[in-house]
Amino acid sequence: MEDMKEIIKQYVINEYVEDDSEVTFDTPLISGGIVDSFSMVSLKRFLENKYKISIPDDKATPEAFDSVNKICLLVNEYLK
């Protein structure tokens, strides 16, 4: 789980953060303006490719993607 959190956090930083802003496991990503609704597409595709899962579109909501912790919960739901 910790590995997954680090991997996703690092992906978010590399992909979306273009300054020195700090991102923690609880940083609001969507509501905090770091990831916009367009960019959720690539985050979802990254998770699906990386963890060999399929996340239904209706589950890939801004709320479910709003922090690294929440994303990990979502991914784990489909890993089982």
Added chain:
Amino acid sequence: MAYSDKVRGTYQEIINGMKDAGLLKVERYIHSAQAADIEVEFPAGAPLKKVINICANNYLGLSSHPDVVKAAHEGLDSHGYGMSSVRFICGTQDIHRTLEGMVTKFLGTEDTILFPSCMDANAGVFEAVLTKDDVMISDRLVHASIIDGIRLCSAMHDTYKHSDMAHLEEKLQLHNDKRLKMVITDGVFSMDGDTAKLDQMADLCEKYDALLFCDESHSSGFIGKTGRGTHEKCGVMGRMDIITTTFGKGLGGASGGCVSGRKELVEMCRQKARPYLFSNTIAPPVVAGVIKVLEILSATTERRDKLEKNTEFWRKGLTEMGLIIKEGDTPIVPVMLFNAKLSQDVSRDLYEEGIYAIGFFFPVVPQSQARIRTQISAGHEIHHLEKALAAFKKVGAKYNILGKTKQEIIDMYGM
């Protein structure tokens, strides 16, 4: 009456909020034709003031060129004022098809379709050629009209970091399973004045079998040795799949736009693009004017050559006096001030000195990236630019920003 006091109050509150936040846009009334020297009424009711315009998209100085004006008059006389119809019913004249052929030749593409504006071209093109099985991969700084067009299209959308080719390649790999992939960029980016790496992008698109789209609105007529655009500058003429551009900037400055590119894609727009299907096309006098513009630009590179020289002079002058500008070689030259209020104060003081230039700040540009965007024209003579440089020097000295670093300016005025 449904427009009750409550409804009116709702809108008044929103407008007042914009005003309080300093975000209310106010027009300045120009009483002369568009040119380097203009007469402006600002604020409304104030006496007219003669100023030098350094914020127009009139890159080639053709907006009021006597030959273009004459051609528009002749087009009005020969083909009338309007069409009262969309293209496919009874709104297509011989001159519309003539202009489409001339644009095709000028840009080095296969075919062209006119739109009422480039905003409309960008609004219509994506949904006309892509489906939900496809993906659009766009630069993060593309123009707002492209964002709107993307929103209207059912294809998946992803972005890559501005001009970051490694990131673009990652995205092409990520979406390699899609039926069609389209890479989307501006040729010259309107706020920073930098140029897309179309040569590298064309290579990547070939490698991953992706379509390449470029909006050339701030390039057509003057970028590249013969002014064909960014694709000429980057040596990829003939390798572009879709170009959109406007006739509202360098190419005469009136109105209208187009999609130019592979003939099948243009045909798809002719069959499916909603702004083409449900709106009148460009009015006859404007079509006649743009035809004259393309004749002028095809006969000589004199105007784009002069623009290039003016741009070099302007960039050198600003740099030597110690102002921070965005690097590049295009006639869009942002003078960086970083602080929003400072950008407004400098703009106001420049106006007092007889120079018309506008300050841009968030949300038009990113936070702490406030600036004065200057735009150079072939219509400028050196004396215009010298006067504008003198004004920048005077105002820059007043605010103590000459020779200062970004951090020093931020320390003085804040982000």
